[in-house]
Amino acid sequence: MLKVTPxxxxxxxxxxxxxxxxxxxxxxxQAAISRFDKSAQGSYANLIALARALNVTVESLFIIEDAAD
Known part of the structure; x- marks a missing residue:
């Protein structure tokens, strides 16, 4: 199982x-950005737009770790 943190x-x-x-x-x-800063929720379209604006990959908008089951 993966633990995904914004x-x-x-x-x-x-x-x-x-x-x-x-x-x-x-x-x-801005409200969507604020919500995303606080949780792992966000629409795919918004995530892609944010990643492009920051010139990073979508995956880099998360901290992904292996979590104990």
């Missing part, structure tokens, strides 16, 4: 962007 906040800060700036750059509403 890492969007780290990627966003590494890019030097606020949530509002990332929203403008990606076309994803």
């Amino acid at each position: 890492a969007l906040e780290r990627a966003r800060k590494d890019a030097g962007l606020t949530q509002v700036e990332l929203a403008a750059k990606s076309g994803v509403p």
Whole structure:
């Protein structure tokens, strides 16, 4: 089983962007970015748009670890 934790906040800060700036750059509403920063929920289209705006892979928006069953 995998444990998946959002890492969007780290990627966003590494890019030097606020949530509002990332929203403008990606076309994803700031509220959706805020929700994603707090949980692993997000639509595929928004995840792809965010990854493209940050010039990273979608997978890099998560911390993926093997978890004990």
